[in-house]
Amino acid sequence: MASHSPPSKMASSESSSPTSASEAVEAARKRKHRELVKRSYYQKLEVLGELRQQEKTLASRHSALLRYVQSRPPVVTLGGPTASVQLAYGKYVQATSEKERQVKANATLRRIHSEHLAFQKKLATASAAEERKRQLTGRGRREPSKEPESDSDASSEKQQSVQITPVSADACYEVMRAAYAQVCDFRSSRELYTSKQQVLGWTHRYRLEGENLQYSIAKIFSGMDAQELSDRGWAIMTTESSYKALHSRGMTSNLHDIQTVNEDNRVFCRELQRPDQRTVMRTLFLSSHFQTAEGSMTIYRALDHEKHGFTGVNLPRTEDKSAIDALDSKPPEPHIVWLDMFAWTSFENRSDGSGVEFQFGGEMKHFSADNAKFWMMEVLLMALRWESRAIAPLITLQG
Numbered sequence: 001m002a003s004h005s006p007p008s009k010m011a012s013s014e015s016s017s018p019t020s021a022s023e024a025v026e027a028a029r030k031r032k033h034r035e036l037v038k039r040s041y042y043q044k045l046e047v048l049g050e051l052r053q054q055e056k057t058l059a060s061r062h063s064a065l066l067r068y069v070q071s072r073p074p075v076v077t078l079g080g081p082t083a084s085v086q087l088a089y090g091k092y093v094q095a096t097s098e099k100e101r102q103v104k105a106n107a108t109l110r111r112i113h114s115e116h117l118a119f120q121k122k123l124a125t126a127s128a129a130e131e132r133k134r135q136l137t138g139r140g141r142r143e144p145s146k147e148p149e150s151d152s153d154a155s156s157e158k159q160q161s162v163q164i165t166p167v168s169a170d171a172c173y174e175v176m177r178a179a180y181a182q183v184c185d186f187r188s189s190r191e192l193y194t195s196k197q198q199v200l201g202w203t204h205r206y207r208l209e210g211e212n213l214q215y216s217i218a219k220i221f222s223g224m225d226a227q228e229l230s231d232r233g234w235a236i237m238t239t240e241s242s243y244k245a246l247h248s249r250g251m252t253s254n255l256h257d258i259q260t261v262n263e264d265n266r267v268f269c270r271e272l273q274r275p276d277q278r279t280v281m282r283t284l285f286l287s288s289h290f291q292t293a294e295g296s297m298t299i300y301r302a303l304d305h306e307k308h309g310f311t312g313v314n315l316p317r318t319e320d321k322s323a324i325d326a327l328d329s330k331p332p333e334p335h336i337v338w339l340d341m342f343a344w345t346s347f348e349n350r351s352d353g354s355g356v357e358f359q360f361g362g363e364m365k366h367f368s369a370d371n372a373k374f375w376m377m378e379v380l381l382m383a384l385r386w387e388s389r390a391i392a393p394l395i396t397l398q399g
Contacts, residue, residue, distance in 0.1 A: 034185060066096060113228065125260060169262060175301050176299050179299045186207070191207050192205040193205065199380065202218070204218075212363050214361070215364075215379070216359050217360050217379065219387070227296060229356050230298070236389055237300075245385065246389075248381060250274075250275040253272050254270070258313075264288065267287075269282065270285060272339075274374075283339045283341045284302065286303055288301070294348040295346065295349055297344060298344065298346075300362075360382075
């Protein structure tokens with residue numbers, strides 16, 4: 001028996017060797033493909049930058065030519081254009097000049113509007129921080145009272161019930177940097193599938209990576225500015241009531257504000273529960289808002305709740321007698337499942353100035369076909385509700 005043992009081990013080693021070699025070849029192929037895709041992506045960025053520079057050069061030449069034509073005295077030549085043609089030409093020059101002035105004025109107004117929105121966001125963040133500080137200071141001085149708590153007091157109590165190791169700005173940057181690299185890899189991939197069909201103007205792309213389903217849906221909004229639409233989206237996705245309204249009526253969803261790192265980085269806790277299920281899917285995640293070469297992007301990336309010592313949000317207790325009497329009929333505690341999360345939104349102005357291309361993408365576990373269909377339908381419905389709040393209502397959506 002012992003004499004046959006070494007050959008069996010050798011045979012086992014030899015049988016596993018081809019598998020290991022094929023895996024190494026496949027890994028090398030994928031690595032080379034990623035490098036080629038990344039190189040192609042940056043080459044396209046360089047070409048786009050050169051085209052934009054050429055556009056600026058041509059625009060400046062056009063402006064100089066208009067000024068020259070307007071300052072030049074009219075010259076009458078024998079057999080030249082008729083008076084009506086000259087009149088039409090003069091009106092065309094005036095209209096072109098007026099268009100150029102209006103375009104510049106519009107760009108200036110958009111810039112000022114963006115500055116006002118940024119200042120408003122900073123002011124709101126500072127005001128909320130000051131209000132929380134004032135409430136926390138005031139709570140230490142107040143005596144216990146049996147009067148009902150106001151909304152601000154309940155919010156303060158809720159903040160005190162959260163235990164978490166604070167997330168630093170450097171940690172936010174590392175999460176954002178890695179997530180942005182994943183987004184770029186997905187968007188530049190040549191292995192994306194699409195049905196080439198539209199649903200109310202929305203198109204979709206996706207690919208399967210093992211058990212992971214990576215997807216993005218996109219739509220072009222005419223007459224919009226990327227920065228303005230990005231600010232609207234940030235306000236919707238970081239406000240509890242607005243975020244809750246994005247989900248179907250049957251889906252129980254809660255969004256808890258955990259930490260404001262700075263004006264562009266905030267930590268939230270999301271809780272989702274599907275109809276007729278006792279499982280609550282909980283996620284501690286970072287919302288990171290930043291500028292890109294093409295526009296702006298927001299990353300929503302799950303954080304390690306154990307690493308940050310976060311177990312959840314304990315809502316403030318109530319002394320309401322009716323609530324105490326209802327304890328006997330209270331349903332059992334739900335089963336908590338910590339869910340991974342990776343989603344992103346991008347806002348990019350179209351090169352021809354026709355509007356904004358909005359993309360909403362992410363990644364989810366592909367456990368089964370039914371699971372994937374449910375969540376992809378939920379993603380599409382979320383996008384439609386987001387459009388109704390950020391742009392204008394399309395249709396009345398029933399959950």
